[in-house]
Amino acid sequence: MDNATKRQLKKNDKFIALTEEGIGWASTHRQKTLIAAGAAVVALLLIVGGYSLYQQRSDAAATAFGAAMQTYQTPLVDGKQPVPPGMKSFPDAATRANAAYTQFEAVADKYGLTGSGRLAEYFAGLTAVEAGKSGPAEAALKKAASGWGDGDLKASAQMALAALYQQNGRDAEAVAIYNQLAKGHADTVSPYMAQIELAELYQSEGKTEQARKLYAEIKDKDKDAKGKPGPAATIAADKLNPPAAGPAQ
Numbered sequence: 001m002d003n004a005t006k007r008q009l010k011k012n013d014k015f016i017a018l019t020e021e022g023i024g025w026a027s028t029h030r031q032k033t034l035i036a037a038g039a040a041v042v043a044l045l046l047i048v049g050g051y052s053l054y055q056q057r058s059d060a061a062a063t064a065f066g067a068a069m070q071t072y073q074t075p076l077v078d079g080k081q082p083v084p085p086g087m088k089s090f091p092d093a094a095t096r097a098n099a100a101y102t103q104f105e106a107v108a109d110k111y112g113l114t115g116s117g118r119l120a121e122y123f124a125g126l127t128a129v130e131a132g133k134s135g136p137a138e139a140a141l142k143k144a145a146s147g148w149g150d151g152d153l154k155a156s157a158q159m160a161l162a163a164l165y166q167q168n169g170r171d172a173e174a175v176a177i178y179n180q181l182a183k184g185h186a187d188t189v190s191p192y193m194a195q196i197e198l199a200e201l202y203q204s205e206g207k208t209e210q211a212r213k214l215y216a217e218i219k220d221k222d223k224d225a226k227g228k229p230g231p232a233a234t235i236a237a238d239k240l241n242p243p244a245a246g247p248a249q
Contacts (some may be wrong), residue, residue: 192221
């Protein structure tokens with residue numbers, strides 16, 4: 001079955017300028033002004049302190065995410081190959097994915113409100129799929145695909161979730177997601193590529209006519225400003241007119 005492949009912070013600081021009228025009022029109401037100014041300073045310190053704390057957590061989340069990613073990229077050694085002293089390795093991809101999943105999910109649980117935390121949730125889903133943990137994979141991908149945050153990341157998580165559903169024979173749920181993505185505008189998952197996945201699902205179900213109709217629509221519509229076919233249109237054209245098989249050897 002198809003697997004979806006594998007994308008922060010906006011700060012708005014507002015400053016209120018004092019007007020001449022406010023300065024004049026301050027000169028005749030000094031005590032009240034001092035009290036108000038003290039409250040403003042406290043509020044400012046809370047804002048600065050809150051941002052500082054958030055930044056510290058964001059940095060810690062990024063470091064933890066980097067460690068999890070390093071685990072996910074650790075070399076695989078089958079036991080027959082010599083391993084240099086001190087070099088970390090895993091015997092197979094499933095074992096490595098399981099170790100990375102544990103780390104990614106820990107980052108997501110602890111730092112879920114940060115950009116790295118949300119990204120970790122997505123990778124927790126991907127590694128859970130690779131480790132054969134369908135339940136945790138679905139839970140992580142659903143979380144990454146919902147709520148607030150990066151629209152591109154959410155679209156990627158939705159694509160991965162649809163692939164998981166397809167893998168587990170839950171085609172109706174996959175179709176619903178593909179149709180939703182086909183109406184979106186994410187950079188990571190273009191509407192036409194979502195339709196390609198949908199057409200391929202139809203084809204795998206034996207719904208050849210529905211698949212061909214969708215491929216033809218993609219082929220006609222996925223074009224740039226100069227009329228050049230886009231990547232999805234190229235795939236659709238190949239699907240509609242597959243290359244002829246070569247002569248038997």
